[in-house]
Amino acid sequence: MVERHRAGTIARMFHEMNSGRIGVQDERSFTMDEHLMHELRRDPDPEFAVRLRERLRRHEHAGAALRWRPAFAAAVTVAVVASLFMFPSVRASAQAMLDMFRVRNFAAVEFDPERTQKLRDLKQDNPVLMFGRQEVIEKPGDPQTVATPEAAGAIVGIDVRSPSELPDGLALQKVWIEGAGAVRFTADAVRLRSLLETLEIRDLDVPQSLDGQVVSVRKPQVVYQEYTSEKRHAVLIQAKSPEVSLPPGADLPQLAEIGMRILGVDATQARRLSRSVDWHTTLLVPVPVNASSFRGVEIHGSPGLLVTSSSKDPGAARGENHTRDKGRTHGDGSIVMWTEGERVFAVAGNLRDFELLRMAESVR
Amino acid sequence: MVFNRLATFVFAATEADWDALYAEQLPRVYNFFRYRVGDGAVAEDLTSITFEKAWQARNRYRRDLGAFSTWLLTIARNVAVDHYRKHRHHEPLDALDEVPGGQTPEELAEHRSDVERLGRLLEQLPERERELVALKYGSEMTNRAIARLTGLSESNVGTILYRTVQGLRDGW
Numbered sequence: 421m422v423e424r425h426r427a428g429t430i431a432r433m434f435h436e437m438n439s440g441r442i443g444v445q446d447e448r449s450f451t452m453d454e455h456l457m458h459e460l461r462r463d464p465d466p467e468f469a470v471r472l473r474e475r476l477r478r479h480e481h482a483g484a485a486l487r488w489r490p491a492f493a494a495a496v497t498v499a500v501v502a503s504l505f506m507f508p509s510v511r512a513s514a515q516a517m518l519d520m521f522r523v524r525n526f527a528a529v530e531f532d533p534e535r536t537q538k539l540r541d542l543k544q545d546n547p548v549l550m551f552g553r554q555e556v557i558e559k560p561g562d563p564q565t566v567a568t569p570e571a572a573g574a575i576v577g578i579d580v581r582s583p584s585e586l587p588d589g590l591a592l593q594k595v596w597i598e599g600a601g602a603v604r605f606t607a608d609a610v611r612l613r614s615l616l617e618t619l620e621i622r623d624l625d626v627p628q629s630l631d632g633q634v635v636s637v638r639k640p641q642v643v644y645q646e647y648t649s650e651k652r653h654a655v656l657i658q659a660k661s662p663e664v665s666l667p668p669g670a671d672l673p674q675l676a677e678i679g680m681r682i683l684g685v686d687a688t689q690a691r692r693l694s695r696s697v698d699w700h701t702t703l704l705v706p707v708p709v710n711a712s713s714f715r716g717v718e719i720h721g722s723p724g725l726l727v728t729s730s731s732k733d734p735g736a737a738r739g740e741n742h743t744r745d746k747g748r749t750h751g752d753g754s755i756v757m758w759t760e761g762e763r764v765f766a767v768a769g770n771l772r773d774f775e776l777l778r779m780a781e782s783v784r
Numbered sequence: 785m786v787f788n789r790l791a792t793f794v795f796a797a798t799e800a801d802w803d804a805l806y807a808e809q810l811p812r813v814y815n816f817f818r819y820r821v822g823d824g825a826v827a828e829d830l831t832s833i834t835f836e837k838a839w840q841a842r843n844r845y846r847r848d849l850g851a852f853s854t855w856l857l858t859i860a861r862n863v864a865v866d867h868y869r870k871h872r873h874h875e876p877l878d879a880l881d882e883v884p885g886g887q888t889p890e891e892l893a894e895h896r897s898d899v900e901r902l903g904r905l906l907e908q909l910p911e912r913e914r915e916l917v918a919l920k921y922g923s924e925m926t927n928r929a930i931a932r933l934t935g936l937s938e939s940n941v942g943t944i945l946y947r948t949v950q951g952l953r954d955g956w
Contacts, residue, residue, distance in 0.1 A: 457921040457949065460902060464814040468828050473806055475832070476839045 523661045523764050524701035526725035526757050529693060533708035535619070535684025542618060552608035557636070560599035569645055572597050576641045576659075578763070583656060585782035587775040589649035598642040607633045612678070621681050627671075636665040647769075654769025654776070656783060661764050672699035680704075705757070717756060719765075719780050724758030728773055756780045802842075806835070809853055812923040813860050819922035820864050820915060822903060830867055834860045854933055857923060861915070861933070868911075905955045913948045920945055 566572045572595050573580035582592075609631035616624060642659040673694040680690035683706055697704075707714050707727055714727040754776050755768035767780045813834055817827035838859050906914060919930045927945070931938040 457917070458924070460819065461811075461815045461922065461924075462818060462824070464810055464831070465824075465828070469810055472810070472832050472835060473803075476802070476806065476835055 523703045524759055525698070525703070525723055526705055526759075527693070527697055527702050528705045528707045528714040528725055528727065529680060529683070529685055529689070530709045531680070531706045532684030532686075535682075536708070538619070538684075539682075542615075552611065553606045555604045555606070557602040557604055558600060558638075560601040560639070563596045563598050563644075565594065565596045567595070569595055569643070571595070572643045576643055578643075578658070578660065580643050580645075581656075581658060581765075581783050582645060583647075583767075583779045583782045584784060585778055586647060587652065587654075587771055587779065590647040590652060590654060591649070592645060593648040594644075594646040596644050596646075598644065600639060600641050602636065602638040605635045605637070607631060607635075615682065616678070619682065623687070624678055624681060626678065627674075633667050635667065638663045638665075652770055654767060654771055654779060656779075657766045657768070659764055660762050661759065666700075676704075703757075717758075717777060719756065719758040719777075719783075720760060722758050722760050724756055724780070726754065726756045726773060726777065728754040802839075805852060809856055810835070812853060813856060815922035815924075816857060816860050816918045817864065817922070819906065819918035821867060822907065826867070830860070830863050834863045837863070851929075853923075853925075854929065857919065857925070857933060864915070901956070902952070905952050908955070909948065909951075913944060916941060916945055917948060 564575070566575065569580040569582050575597060607630045609626050609628055612630070613626045616622070616626065639662045640660040642657060645656040647654045647656070676697065676699055677690050677694035680693065681687065685693075685706075705714075705725060705727065714725060717724045717726045753768060753770045754773055755766055756776050757764070757766045758780065759765070765780070765783060767776055767783070769776065771779070810831070814827055814831045817830045817834075818824065821827060821830060834856065838856050841859075906917065909917065916930060916934070919925045919933065920927070925933070927941045928938050930936070930941045934941070936944075
């Protein structure tokens with residue numbers, strides 16, 4: 421609301437103060453002074469406010485397109501992984517046996533970040549719903565904070581590992597457990613075809629036999645160990661591998677290709693990757709072109725993936741919440757993921773890459 | 785899923801209601817600059833710069849480190865410093881740019897004169913005092929919040945503001 425100004429208010433107040441009718445020594449007069457000073461406030465011009473908001477909105481869209489949005493990307497990953505296995509062969513679908521997916525490897529795939537925005541514009545930012553219906557079988561519930569990693573291990577039933585090396589200043593801040601969860605997806609071929617059409621992807625077929633197929637995904641309990649210092653933070657995450665029950669005989673390469681194309685992966689790359697990756701054991705990690713870097717690493721002799729999301733706007737928010745490494749900003753953070761046996765690990769935080777890797781290597 | 789949680793932590797910027805934040809914070813930042821640098825057009829420019837920087841860096845904002853308004857005003861303070869580095873003179877606080885209802889032309893003229901007069905007094909304040917006035921009366925921050933933002937003690941903030949307002953009254 422625009423506060424209307426009374427003519428002569430300021431002059432009268434100062435006059436009253438100067439004439440001794442309002443002394444500045446008592447509580448009441450101090451309140452009057454504050455009221456007086458606020459008289460100079462204005463609401464911003466509405467046209468200016470609207471113009472600026474529009475410009476900021478473009479940042480929000482551009483940010484969504486150019487910046488790695490891992491929450492979304494991860495959800496897409498899961499959806500892609502799940503969707504990859506929805507296609508049964510007619511003959512095999514009669515069989516009772518189900519294939520299982522377990523994470524053993526990670527594969528990064530670069531995708532077109534503008535597609536992310538397009539999917540958002542299409543109200544498709546719940547990627548699971550791109551492919552069909554989702555039914556929650558088991559809710560994880562609220563996170564449970566525990567005193568120590570050992571206590572977490574006792575609850576989850578695994579020997580929780582911890583890093584023996586931490587970057588300077590980092591200390592264990594909090595340990596918590598996220599409960600197990602399970603969801604069931606039912607594929608909808610019509611919806612998927614419609615989405616492909618909207619995205620003008622016309623060189624791929626969605627088999628009718630996909631319709632109505634069910635995939636179950638179970639996520640076990642997850643242990644988080646959070647390490648913080650004044651400005652830096654890292655979290656070690658560990659869990660048993662999530663499990664995906666797959667209809668037998670699924671044409672995984674074909675479905676992988678569909679999933680990657682929806683993500684905006686280049687057609688040639690999607691075709692090549694779909695045929696070279698073992699989709700029973702590989703978790704796809706979408707990384708936007710030009711916004712993040714990634715590379716394969718080895719942790720304890722197991723293959724892993726390091727993804728670094730970087731931004732280059734050093735003038736912004738000087739000194740807040742980011743660190744620098746030879747001019748490179750690591751404000752958005754990095755993540756390294758790897759597997760060991762049945763376990764999946766990840767260390768993430770706003771650390772330099774070598775610190776993150778060293779911390780990961782020290783997890784025993 | 786695992787990585788949703790992970791991502792939330794790493795990037796520490798869960799989606800906020802940007803419309804609500806903008807509506808809430810715009811007047812605070814704009815009025816900070818009105819008190820800090822004066823002129824309405826310059827205040828608009830610096831407000832724009834502040835918000836654009838904040839929005840570009842919004843994924844770095846960590847809720848656990850402080851209020852969004854504090855983070856935004858930290859950026860605003862830096863923007864003001866940059867402005868003064870480039871423009872050593874201070875802009876006068878502009879006169880009323882809207883017509884209050886129910887006032888006679890004489891009353892309007894009197895009020896316009898009051899605003900200009902106080903603006904001139906603000907221009908004469910030292911940098912630190914003017915910034916505290918801007919944070920207190922422009923952004924409507926509490927003394928405690930100003931203390932956290934500036935590194936001064938809360939009692940020091942209160943004392944400086946009290947003396948500053950006294951000085952303005954004396955100068956009137």
